[in-house]
Amino acid sequence: MPAPLDIAGFSVLLLLVLAVAAPLLRSVRTLQITLAFSLAAVASMAAVVAGGMTVADGSVASAAMTLGIPGLPFHLRLDPLAGFFLVVIGLMGFFVSIYSIGYVKGYGGQRSMTQMICFYTLFLAGMLLVVLADDAYFFLVAWELMAAASYFLVMYEDEKGENRRAAFLYLLIAHVGALAILLAFGVMAGQSGRPVFDGYTFDAMRTAQLTPGWAAAAFFLAFFGFAAKAGVIPLHVWLPEAHPVAPSNISALMSGVMLKTSIYGICRFAFDFIKIFPWWWGGIVLVLGLISAVMGVLYALMQHDLKRLLAYHSVENIGIILIGLGLSMIFAAFHLPTLAALALVAALYHTLNHAVFKGLLFMGAGAVLHATHERNMEEMGGLIHRMPWTAPLFLVGCVSISALPPFNGFVSEWLTFQAFLLSPSLPHPLLKLLIPLGAAMLALTGALAAACFVKVFGVVFLGQWRGHQKPERIHEVGPSMRAGMLLASISCLLLGIFPTWVIGWLDTIPEQLCGGRLAESAGKFGWMWLTPIAHGRASYSGPMVFIGILAVVAVTWLLLHAHATSSRRVPVWDCGFARLTPRMQYTASAFSMPIRRVLGFLFAVREQVEVVPHTNHPSLPGSLQYRLRIRDRFWNWLYVPQGDAAYWIARQVGRLQQGRIQIYLLYSFVTLIVLLVFLG
Amino acid sequence: MTHTIATQINSLLAALILLSAFALLAQRKIMGLVHIFAWQGLLLALSTAVIGYASGEHHLYISSLLTLGMKVILLPYILYKLVHKLKIHRDIEAVVNVPTTMLLGIILVVFSYHLTAPIRELSNLMTRSTLAVALATIMLGMLMMVTRRHAVTQILGFLAMENGLFFAATSATYGMPMVVELGVALDLLIAAFIFGIFFFHINTTFESLDVEQMAKLKETD
Secondary structure (H helix, E strand, O other), rough: OOHHHHHHHHHHHHHHHHHHHHHOOOHHHHHHHHHHHHHHHHHHHHHHHHHHHHHHOOOOOOHHHHHHOOOOEEEEEHHHHHHHHHHHHHHHHHHHHHHHHHHHOOOOOOOHHHHHHHHHHHHHHHHHHHHEEHHHHHHHHHHHHHHHHHHHHHHOOOOOOHHHHHHHHHHHHHHHHHHHHHHHHHHHHHHHOOOOOOOHHHHHHHHHOOOHHHHHHHHHHHHHHHHHHOOOOOOOOOOOHHHHHHHHHHHHHHHHHHHHHHHHHHHHHHHHHHOOOHHHHHHHHHHHHHHHHHHHHHHHHOOOEHHHHHHHHHHHHHHHHHHHHHHHHHHHOOOOOHHHHHHHHHHHHHHHHHHHHHHHHHHHHHHHHHHHHEHHHHHHHHHHHHOOHHHHHHHHHHHHHOOOOOHHHHHHHHHHHHHHHHHHOOOHHHHHHHHHHHHHHHHHHHHHHHHHHHHHHHHHHHHOOOOOOOOOOOOOOOHHHHHHHHHHHHHHHHHHHHHHHHHHHHHHHHHHHHHOOHHHHHOOOOOOOOOOOOOOOOOOOOHHHHHHHHHHHHHOOOOOOOOOOOOOOOOOOOOOOOOOOOHHHHHHHHHOEEEEEHHHHHEEEEEEEEEEEOOOOOOOOOEEEEEEEEEEEEHHHHHHHHHHHHHHHHHHHHHHOOOHHHHHHHHHHHHHHHHHHOOO | OOOHHHHHHHHHHHHHHHHHHHHHOOOHHHHHHHHHHHHHHHHOOOOHHHHHHHOOHHHHHHHHHHHHHHHHHHHHHHHHHHHHOOOOOOOOOOOOOOOHHHHHHHHHHHHHHHHHHHHHHHHOOOOOHHHHHHHHHHHHHHHHHHOOOEHHHHHHHHHHHHHHHHHHHHHHHHHHOHHHHHHHHHHHHHHHHHHHHHHHHHHHOOOOHHHHHHHOOOOOO
């Protein structure tokens, strides 16, 4: 068996070769698509194997490549933390690659597949390299590769102005973030006490002795940069713009996996580089996580564009992951290694879970888009009859993200709750206030997410078709797309039923990062029972719950179908109306109206009702027009003033430009004289 | 010839160069400007030769000859041809009127002397007193570029600045290395050709060589 690092290297190399070789096959389109995405799936699987082995062994391997600038070799390192993210990236890369074979064929002959394949493979390779990199220089190269490749993928349908605008916004925020990360590395390297160019390796940063002030500067610069990539509120504005316009397989990867590279970065900075930090760092991470979780889900509830809604849910889930990370940092700061391990495992578990179910949901949204050519939920309905595969698979994603057992979302959110409930042992009064509030907000988030996905599933798949085109034209998607979604659904279920094994596998990461272990107490009662800290406090049995739910469903089904007469099909009772039309159904906006009324102050809501009089008599109402526009308040609060300020400054500076050559000469003359006076 | 006499002659030439720089500021006719520029070049060549003789740095003779060829014969000839071809004999307009320009020039000369005073204390070259004149020539050339509206005068201002730089080089360090000087001479020649091409283009586009016209190129919002 080759070493994990070699397997990971093979994976990256295969992806890079694919990016280069894809153009050679452009004349044989079907072969090009099938071959490229199958090989990308193979490469992803290799990454899963490499990462899985590393996490299981707790081994650390590193290498240096003499590529790039002479004297500055690229360093690679594969430790359990990197291995875990390799698994996340590889697993989703595997599912999405299989799914993509069918999905990109849906573009027909209209678009260049070479472009899609090149950037897709570069994107995957970039993400793998981000977690493998072991020096600041290589990390930033990989980071930019990832950002640039995903920018071109967001821009894939570049004839629409909306797409170009979204892609630009994404690129802008990604680069502001990258700049902050660069500065953070600069601070770390500058404080490492090594000669100029030796400080750039992560090894130097691990051993750097930072003063508290510089450590805080480095961490918060990095946190800002990673938060911009992860879409933490208020840096989230690019997410709901970029994810809907990208092709759905790309949205699945961006939302499911790319955002997670920033979680990796935050873990790396906090637990690996700086290690010793005051508790309030974790407090800030926790508070931002809470805000992102609650605001993200509230904004998601207000959306009626399916992919935009999912994008806001990514903000929410990143928030939940950050809650776990923040708690872990607080526990670590108070030297409670077991609790820190619990919270860290909760965060990492949710990272993996979110990747799987959000990938599944985006793939499902892609399947719906593929079949209906429609993103607006108000124009859908009743798809369960037309798409008998997609509907239940999408439902699995919905149940998982709503944190309901027996699927995986429940386990990680439950672990996060356990971390909250064990917090009263913390010795700080402010935390005693913050923690219950945080737990309540997390509970609220879970409930709102469930409400949101009841809306999504109900409006999209149940009821009757609302759209303009004939529903008979909608067909179930092809086998490869179904396979991708099916594999992701099975993963959701397995991750939900066997958490003890997953935690046992993950155990090396908290051991290396915060010195605590969880598997021993968590798996005390075998694979059946998950007991995070102690049996007496809390326990959960995934398999039992699953079997119980199966039993209830089976009994209900049997009772319903026991006699041929026990279920009858009759016309729908129409409440006395003569004629029921699909337009009489509950709409997505209607479903979320109560929450909009209660929490409307959080959004910029503009509601207009216009009565169009009847043609026969002006006093009779003919039809009603209802317009609803909900905008993100952060856009007007934070981004518009900045944009205006930039314009204003540019205009003032523009006054220097007189257009007269003498004035320009005068500028240099005056500069010369001033310099001579002051420096001469 | 002793050092003292050489120094005296050099100082005299420096004074004449400064005078020619002021003459450039005062002259209103384009042909007159070209003539004064040629005279300035001649004075520069003489001065370089004298310094070369007195200091024993014999490569300065080559510099001197190069200056003579370039700045006294070739460049004035090109400009002369250009002025004839483009038929621009008339008076040139100034942004700032001539007396004010002269006053500004005097202030710049005083400023240059003030600026180079510490260098005069430190240096022991026989040419040290002329450094101020060289700096003043550079500044007067620049002043000419800022205050004149005609494209040809701007070029002459630029060339006068170059003269000043050359003079500064010889007076501060007995000239630059030969390679550098050859390079500068070549640059100057090429610059002259590019200017020539640009004059034609500006003239055909705006039917004038008044650079004020180029303000029209500015984007308005």
